[in-house]
Amino acid sequence: MATLTDFYKLGDTVRNWGRWGADDELGTLNFITPQKVAAAAGLVRHGKVFPLGIDFGSNGPQGAFKFRANPTHVMTVDGGDAETLTEYGPKWLQNSVAGELAGFFADNPFRFNDDMLIMPLQAATQWDAFSHVYYGDKLYNGFPADSVTSMGAFHCGIEKVDSKGITSRGVLLDLVKYRGAETFLEVGEPITGDELDECAKRQGVTIGSGDIVLVRTGWWNRFLEAGDGSEPYSGLDWTCAKWLHDHEIAAVAADNLMVENPISGVEGTFLPMHMLCLRDMGLMLGEYWDFTALAADCAADGVYEFQLVAPPLRVVGAVGSPINPIAIK
Ligand code: UVW
Known part of the structure; x- marks a missing residue:
C-alpha cells in the first residue's frame, strides 16, 4: 500500500496552483474553451436528452451516514390552508402568516401551493x-483553509465556477460493461488509469483536453436494488488523479457516493483522491449521478460522447451544489 510520502509526492506532480493565475478559482474548468463548448454542442445529432440526476427525496442514499440526511420536502402552503383560512380568515392576526394567507384567499378565486426543501447540499x-x-x-x-467560515467559503465556493456553465463534451466510461459485470463492479477492485484508457479504447472513444469524464460503476443500480446506501462499491484508484491530470480532464463524475474507491490506497489517510483533485488540481468531483439510461443508449449506438450540461446552483459560499445534469446526443 502507498504511504503518505507517495501521496504528497503525487500532490506535487499534479498541483495546478498558479497555472491559471494567483486568483484563479476555476481550476481545470479552464480547459473548457469556447471552441470546446461549440464542439460539444456539435455532438447533438438526434435531440435525445438523458437526465443524469437522482430523486431529491426521503428515499435517497444518505442512510449510510450520520452527518448527512436525505432531503426533507415540506409544504408551506397547500389547498387545505386555502380552504381553512378562507373560512376562518377574519380570526387571524393581519401580521401573522395565517393572516397574510387569509388575505390572499379571501373573496377571490386565486389559490396556490408553496414548498421548501431542507437538505445537505451533498x-x-x-x-x-x-x-x-x-x-x-x-x-x-x-x-x-480558514477562509471557509460559518458564513461560507470566501474562496472556492461553488458560485465561483458559474461562468463555465458547466458544460463541455462528456464521455461515458462504462466500467460495468468493460469488466463484463452484470450490474455493478465488485467491491475492492479499484479502477486504475490504465483501465480507463483501455475502456475508452474498447468503446472507440478518445479522451480530450477539457472533457468531463463520467465513470459508471453500477453502484446506483445496486442501491436501487438493495436500498440503503451503505452497500460497498468500487471507485477510482487514488492514483487516477494523475490520469485526470495527464489527460487535462475538466471534471469527473461517477454513479457512486465518492467517485474514488472507498478503501483508501494510501496508508494513514481517508479519501486521498479527493484531496489531490479538489485541493491540488482544482478538479471538481460529481457524485450520485445516474447513468443507467445513458449507458444503455451508448451501448446500443456505440457513441460514448455527448454534450453535457451540469450547472451548479449559485449558492454563495457553498462547498457543493445539488444538480440535475443532462447529457444530450
Ligand atoms: C466526503 O464524504 C467528505 O466527501 P464526498 O461527499 O465528496 O464524498
Whole structure:
C-alpha cells in the first residue's frame, strides 16, 4: 500500500496552483474553451436528452451516514390552508402568516401551493466545490483553509465556477460493461488509469483536453436494488488523479457516493483522491449521478460522447451544489 510520502509526492506532480493565475478559482474548468463548448454542442445529432440526476427525496442514499440526511420536502402552503383560512380568515392576526394567507384567499378565486426543501447540499446528485476537501491548511491555489467560515467559503465556493456553465463534451466510461459485470463492479477492485484508457479504447472513444469524464460503476443500480446506501462499491484508484491530470480532464463524475474507491490506497489517510483533485488540481468531483439510461443508449449506438450540461446552483459560499445534469446526443 502507498504511504503518505507517495501521496504528497503525487500532490506535487499534479498541483495546478498558479497555472491559471494567483486568483484563479476555476481550476481545470479552464480547459473548457469556447471552441470546446461549440464542439460539444456539435455532438447533438438526434435531440435525445438523458437526465443524469437522482430523486431529491426521503428515499435517497444518505442512510449510510450520520452527518448527512436525505432531503426533507415540506409544504408551506397547500389547498387545505386555502380552504381553512378562507373560512376562518377574519380570526387571524393581519401580521401573522395565517393572516397574510387569509388575505390572499379571501373573496377571490386565486389559490396556490408553496414548498421548501431542507437538505445537505451533498445529499444527492451534486458537484463538490474545491473548498469541500483540503489538507495542510490550504485550499486549491493556496487559498487559506480558514477562509471557509460559518458564513461560507470566501474562496472556492461553488458560485465561483458559474461562468463555465458547466458544460463541455462528456464521455461515458462504462466500467460495468468493460469488466463484463452484470450490474455493478465488485467491491475492492479499484479502477486504475490504465483501465480507463483501455475502456475508452474498447468503446472507440478518445479522451480530450477539457472533457468531463463520467465513470459508471453500477453502484446506483445496486442501491436501487438493495436500498440503503451503505452497500460497498468500487471507485477510482487514488492514483487516477494523475490520469485526470495527464489527460487535462475538466471534471469527473461517477454513479457512486465518492467517485474514488472507498478503501483508501494510501496508508494513514481517508479519501486521498479527493484531496489531490479538489485541493491540488482544482478538479471538481460529481457524485450520485445516474447513468443507467445513458449507458444503455451508448451501448446500443456505440457513441460514448455527448454534450453535457451540469450547472451548479449559485449558492454563495457553498462547498457543493445539488444538480440535475443532462447529457444530450
Ligand atoms: C466526503 O464524504 C467528505 O466527501 P464526498 O461527499 O465528496 O464524498
